[in-house]
Amino acid sequence: MLRGDDAIERAFGLTLVPGGPMYDASIHFSGRSIVIELEAVSQTGFDAATLVRGMMSRLGEAQDMTRFFAEGARQVRALTDFDRVMVYRFDREGSGEVVAESLKQGVDSFLGLHYPASDIPMQARALYLRSTFRIIADVKGNVVPIVPTLDIDRQPLDQSISILRAVSPIHLEYLRNMGVGASLSISIIVDGRLWGLFACHHYSPRLPSFAQRIAAELFGQMFSLTLEGRERRAGSDYEAQARAIADRLMAAVAQDGALLADAAWLGEIISTTVPADGVAVYINGTVETSGKTPNREQLHALARLLNTNAGGQVFATDWLASLTADAADYAATASGMLAIPLSRAPRDYVILFRTERLRKVRWGGNLQKEIELGPNGPRLTPRKSFEEWSELVKGRSEPFTAAQIRVAETLRVALLEVLLRLSETAGDDRRRAADRQVILIAELNHRVRNILALIRGLISQTRDSSLSAEAFVATLDDRVQALARAHDQLTSDRWGPARLIDLIRTESEAYLGERRQRVTHSGVNVLIDPTAFTVMALVIHELMTNATKYGALSDDGSVEIEWEIEPSGSLIVKWTESGGPLVEPPSHRGFGSTIIENSVPYDLGGTAQVEYPAGGLTARFCIPSRYIAHVLEDYAPALPIAPKYMIESDLLAGEIVLLVEDSMIIALDGEDALIDIGAREVFTAPSVVRSLALIEEGRISFAVLDYNLGGETSVSIAEQLLARGYRSSSRQAMERLWNCRDRLKAQLSLRSPIMP
Missing domain, CATH: 3.40.50.2300 (Response regulator)
Structure with a gap:
């Protein structure tokens, strides 16, 4: 029936010799040996399972942990009838505290007393994990040697889990100093670690029956499982809240990576689950702080210390001065620290600080042990005084709990995930930016070449043997200006569609001065594609120039410009001159006429009709619907025309x-x-x-x-x-x-x- 290491089986009421007494037996392996331990039956008819079931039922009624511990102590004392039963809890450093007790009337209370880690050495703690039940029936009893001394392998017998083995003389002396006649301990094991003990003292020799001890051992196991469940439930609720905080933090930082360096914001978020008095964010050697923290120089020193000593996990301490002597200088501001690493070495950190918490600790006796000569040379003696001894603890903060450290680890993973996403996003952004830059350079090169080709064409086509050099420069300058004004309007909208009315008004204002009032326009508020906008800028410019030099605007006439959208979606633009000098068809078609008549058909695939009746030139242009970006519901308003400034030769006089x-x-x-x-x-x-x-x-x-x-x-x-x-x-x-x-x-x- 024995399974696994340290397995023990029991048998009750065995008759070993016919007609002889009955024995209770405990059986286990020790190496290649089988160890059988026998005790004469001292109690019969004891139902341990039924008894423990009732004990656990009463334990389950405890509403909070204080009552839970107190009820556990009460149940063990009722079962074992020891004078004092304590629930003794270990902290992370191994020191112990009596958190609950049940006493016989007249027995001194140890509730709330602390005991140093040295009272239960590490080897003893390891043994408590292997053997969860230990009894000393009489601290003054005789010790019986093992016969033979060595086993068949010529090795001393390993008695680690033997229930009858003797204990250390030092421990017996320790108990005698307390006036204890018998003791019993039951290990409380939670998540595979020694959480604490049921420590039972009796002031005279006492040996509960084998069945009682088995029931007490079973109750200890059930108590441990129940305690583990309660802690897990509390931890689960706490960590669920922490996960919600982590999700909130991740969502916010993913949207705005700069929040990661905002110490005040991080402190507000994190302190809802891990209370702290101050927060420091250390990223790329830059420090941001909020609340009570060491100064920047001290924080840089702490970061160097963390990079030297701490691993990639969350690091917590309630005693900074134990890490660096410099921490004593700012102990009142920051005595405890929890560091959340955010990257590989050299690491960035989010560091939570807790201020000094002065507290009075009640020890079970003076901590100083005297050294005296014993039979085996100099050794520490057990403490001989168990009167209450108080100490004011300085330079330490409220400790960070195991649950809070787990929450911090959850936050660490969440922040690392966000940083990874931000890094990936930044990498993608850089790649996309590089791709966009390549495309932009190619597009810019294409446009510059087009513009240069267009300027070259304008120069070539403007050249006319009948023009003087001054007239050639002026005409070319006007055409380049028309293109420049069109580009200004397009780039003001990031090279997007622009309003036709703005193009017409700009060209009217550029050259006409007071005569601009003789140009009227009306039509829908239409936005046209940049390609069509540039083409129409040159067409309108040439029409306006011709009208100014030779047509209606050179005299007392006027120009009317109308436009509308056809059912097909195409834009129709009409130009009508009237009241000017008599018009005749040109005998020579220059570059301007070519632009007017051919640009729209050639560049846009539309149509252009130009006629020369005697009363004034008329033109009709059809721009295909694919170049119409949008038609607003309102009609293009007759916007006020900005004042026209003519060149003033004295504008900068003498400057x-x-x-x-x-x-x-x-x-x-x-x-x-x-x-x-x-x-x-x-x-x-x-x-x-x-x-x-x-x-x-x-x-x-x-x-x-x-x-x-x-x-x-x-x-x-x-x-x-x-x-x-x-x-x-x-x-x-x-x-x-x-x-x-x-x-x-x-x-x-x-x-x-x-x-x-």
Whole structure:
């Protein structure tokens, strides 16, 4: 029937010799030997199972852990009839505390007393795990030797789980010092670890019957299982709450990785399940704190200490000074620490701190043991005084419980998962960004080549032997300006669809001045694709230019522009001139006429019809529906037209101008434009260093700045100018520039479309 290591079987009421007394037997293996231990039967008719079942029923009625422990002690005393039964619990360091007891009247109470770990050495604790029941019937009883001394393998018999074996003389002396005549202990084992003991004392020799002892051992096992279940239920409820907190934390950090460095937010989240007085977040050598924590220098030292000594798991202590002597300097602020590692070495940490908790500990006797000579040389003697001895414990915090450490481990795994996801997301983002950059560069290259080809075409087609050099430059400049204005409108909407009415108004305002009132327009509020927008910009520009030079707007006539959406979804745009000089079909078709008549059919696949009746030119354009992005329900309103600023040659009269531009060609063009509007002198600079040097000379009255200057920006130049602007003369110039900024921008754009 014996199964596994340390298995023990019992038999009751055996008759070994005919007519002789009956014996109770305990049988187990020891190496290759079978050990049979016999005791004369002292009690019959004892039903241990029924008795223990009743004991467990009463134990189950306990509502809280305090009552549970007290009821356990009461049941064991009722069963064994010992004078004192204590429930003795170990802490993580091995020290013990009496958490419950049941006493015979007149016996001193040990409830609440603490005992040092040295009272029960590690080898004794290991034995309590193997042999869960131990009795000393008479601490003054004679010790009987084993015969023979050695077994068949010439080894001493291993008596670890023998129920009749003697105990250490030191332990017997310890009990005699307490005045105890007999003792009994029952191990309380939870999750495979020695949680504590039922420690029973009697002040005279006492040996409960074999059946009583078996019942007490069985009750100890049932008590341990019940305690384990209660702790697991409490831990399960607590950890379920912690998992909910972890899920909340994961969801928040996954949405915003910056929260991981927010010590106040982390502290608020975590402290709902793991109470703490302060939180520090140590990431990439940067420290953020909230609440009561050591200072930054001390935190860096702690992080180095953790990286040196702690593994990749949660580390907790209620006595920081035991790790580093420096912790004594800030013990009042932080005596306990729980560190949650967030990465591999060198690690980042979320560290919870607890302040010092001064507490008075009641010890069962003075902890100091005296050394005296014994039969085996110098040794520690058992304590001879068991009177209560108090100690004020300093430099320690409220300990972190096992459940809180498990919660912290759950949070560690959750945070690592979030960090892994963020890392993967960042990697994906980097890859996507690299892919987008490749596509963007290819698209940019394609567009630049198209623009250069378009400019080259404009130059080639504008060239006409009948035009003077000045007329050629002016005509080419007008066409480039038309394209620039169209691109400005498209890029303001991130190269998305733009309103047709804005295109028409922009072209009307660019050249007509006061005559813009003679251009009327009406139609649906339609947004057209960028491709169609660019094409129509050139078409409208050429129509407007022709009308200004030769058509209705060159005289007292007017232009009416109408547009509508056909049932097919195509956009129809009509141009009608009236009241101007008599019109005749052109004898020579130049580039402008070619743009008007062929751009829409060629580039967009639509139609263009241009007629030249005597009363004024008319044109009709059909833009296919695929280029119509959206039609708003309201009609395009007649928006107020911004004031038209004509070039004022004295706008910058007498001013000394700083022009910051990193492109030499644009700088030269801008310099000419500024001279044209009155600047007395223009200094150009391609960089911040050169600009600041010119400003330092003290001659600049105001400046025009390009923001991007290769690998730097002009922000520092603007700041320097603003700082100097508080001098009266420069300040007046700055205010004047601010007041005329719109006119300056408009006028410079006429000269250099890229510059604004």
